[in-house]
Amino acid sequence: MNRAAIEECFRRLREANPQPRTELEYGSVFQLLVAVMLSAQATDRSVNLATRGFFPGHGTPEGLLALGEAGLAEAIRTIGLYKTKARNVIRTCELLLERHGGQVPDRREDLEALPGVGRKTANVVLNTAFRQPTMAVDTHIFRVANRTGIAPGKTVLAVEQALLRRVPREYLLDAHHWLILHGRYVCVARKPKCPQCPIADLCEYPDKTRPD
Known part of the structure; x- marks a missing residue:
């Protein structure tokens, strides 16, 4: 896809959703970090259901350490890999307090x-919390970037680097959210909803679906 088409893609995505936001629920940078850690191989919905149970009373590094690894594991047991995630989150809390005064670093x-x-x-934390122009490439963004021709690449890192080069600077801060939402609800994996897609005429995918 050429640069003019890419710019038009993001112009339309911004027009449809001027202020895109993550669907993870959080009340602080620390809570965002924890939610993103928990979201690996899990849906945002499942993470939100779990964090609603412990963020209100234990939504700080100190609070989660008081809850403990076993308590956190129990609170997130509906999420995949919950034991490993609980262990990582608790150790992260310890390191944040030891190295960063309990604050999430911005590097x-x-x-x-x-x-x-x-x-x-x-990348998610740097972009969402600290508004740095990073690109967090998940399965949705990897698919959209390759399928549309916006930023083809064989690896996640290749797609990330291509997006950083090809997305116009004007749109770079919010591009991650637009692409992930587009992949989650429109350019879905099995049967993309091309008839509903606002950028279908610009997209280079050769097997576009037709109206049912």
Whole structure:
């Protein structure tokens, strides 16, 4: 897809949703970090259902340490890999208090040094909480970038780097949210909803679906 088409894609996505937001529920940067950590291989809905049970009373590093690994594991047992996630979150709380005064750092290197925080999680936090122009490529964004031709790539990192190069700077801060929502609700995996897609005429996908 050429640059003019890419710019038009994002113009339309912004017009339809001027202020895109993550669907994860959180009340602080720390809670956002925890929610993103829990969302790996899980839906935002399942994460929200779980965090509603403990964020109100234990939504700080100190609060989760008081809850303990066993208590947190019980609170998130409906989420996949809950034991590993509970262990990582508790260790992250300890490190935040030891190294960062209980605050979530705004540098990638510091975030990725936390247990259970990889590049994608770090990118979500940097973009959503600290408004840095990062691109957190999940399965939805990987699919949309390749299927549409906006930023083809064979790996997650290749797509991330291509998006950072190709998305116009004007749209870069919110591009992650537009693409993930587009992939979640319109450009879905099995049968994309091309007749409802606002960028279908610009998209380079050769097997577009037709109205039922």
